Amino acid sequence: MATQVVPKRAAKASGAVSGRRRRFGDLRVALVFLFPAALGFTVFYLWPTLRGFYLSLTEFSLLGDAEFVGLANFERLIGDPLFWNSLRVTVLYVVINIGVQTVVALALAVLMHRLTTSVTIRGLVLLPYLVANVVVALVWFWMLDYQLGVVNQILDWIGLGRISFFGSETWAIPTIALVNVWRHMGYTALLIFAGLQMIPKYVYEASAIDGASEWRMFWSVTLPLLRPIMALVLILSVIGSFQIFDTVAVTTSGGPVDATRVIYFYIFELAFERFDFGYAAAISVVLFLILGGVAIAQLRMLRAGESDLS
Amino acid sequence: MTVATRSPGTHGPRVRSGQKAPRRPVNWGRVVAWAALIVLLIVTIFPFYWMLRTSLSNNRALAAEAGSPLPADLTLGAFERVLGMATTEEALAEGGSGASVNFWLYLRNSIVVATVVTIGQVFFCAMAAYAFARLRWPGRDKVFFLFLTALMVPPIFTTLPNFILIRDLGLLNTFAGIVLPTLFMTPFAVFFLRQFFVGLSREIEEAAMIDGAGHARIFFRLIIPMAAAPITTLSILTYINAWNDYMWPLLVGQEENVRVLTVALGVFRSQTPQGSPDWAGLMAATLIAALPVMILFAVLGRRVVNSIGFSGIK
Structure with a gap:
């Protein structure tokens, strides 16, 4: 026309x-x-995507030309304990981060949905997400400081004893995971909140007339109807969670020992501190494949749940 | 919401002895729910308060008053220190490191980078979205799909080759190097705007065509004004993302004259002495980095809050 x-x-x-x-x-x-x-x-x-694949087959130190070495980088990767460690640490991070975040965000979303329509409250909840990762990391780094941090002051005062949050191998990853839960829970809650608003009001009214309690409604109405939305939220947040870098870079730099050397940070170190670009590219290819696999697996889940809302 | 108060309200009061006007008994479930919500809100807000409280403290007094909810020895010294307004002696007296830092400069750099990226990206993506949503040409949907596949590529994957490219172009430590990769497009922005452009009414556009308006005129005079709301939302999101980005500017913009706030914070943190860190200075610096985004959000945030949903994804 x-x-x-x-x-x-x-x-x-x-x-x-x-x-x-x-x-x-x-x-x-x-x-x-x-x-x-x-x-x-x-x-x-x-172009960089294609070049990234090519780089993974080369040895390249940023000086001179990239030298083609075939699959040597991938062979090296299989025998590299640091790579496997980084993978393990990243998965641990993702599991804690996503596990806690999903539960807290869901609770927050449902609470907001059932209690208030205030945009101000929703705005407050979003605040941590607007601030840079670096800012969030530093604020918590201070609040969780062993000597002077307010959280340890409180723990001490209650009598639980101080915890070296960023300094101990056991606590470092859970700490970073929870710090990022704090940053992302509001945003995730708002995504879920948007899903909750798609559930028609009469469903709640009908179940209230049938005498269902709020608790019962949550388990029998909200949760089943929310499943497709939750699957979508999970895909987005899991993929985002794998990309943890900023927090580690400003707080622990991979330590103590290798406890927080997550895969992004390992790639970063290999490429920009050891100038081992080919090997770094090979690990990012693996990361690419992992994330692709995660996305496909989760899309399956999503499709399985799609029938519920229609 | 309406449902929650129903049952106790109607049955409860009449059974009680009727000396007073019927009063609703407390709905404990709701009280607990509100309490939980308030606890979550406090957890959300408290770190911001603590950042403010610490930044207004004298770093030397922090150790003695670590648990006090109020600023320890209230002073603006930390801000003067990180904004380069205090002399070395003043800085050392309040527990600073004495190293010169100038967050005015980093603030300027962040504003330059975020503004340029936002204007370029939103404008160019709006143009592309117009081509994808309102024009007909062979291969359109295939090209659009190709654009979208870029969403699947993890950022670090393109970061390595992009770094090499920027270095080969001689753009390390320049604003151009920092902004170029996101200046022209992000797949998300194209996708986001196309969704809205597709939904706009065709009639006005056709009327304008009959009046002899060209595509440029239609784009500037019709499409952009009609899509002002989503364009504003996208601009805010783009600005915040550009402002908060860390890894890319860390790689290509280390030097002071182009160093943005996030990178400067990392440097400031690593320079702070291990034994007695300048916490007050660090918190003043983080507050400076966080404040502009929070102000932007306070002014325009309502739109962002209401726009979060699945419009951009599904």
């Missing part, structure tokens, strides 16, 4: 007949509008 009006100019320019016009549509205009984004996409997404 739009095409019917414009052709006069286009036809004059290219001498196109109307059949050709129909086939190519607004292609010329589209190319102009698309140009900047396509340029950015090609140079900073498509």
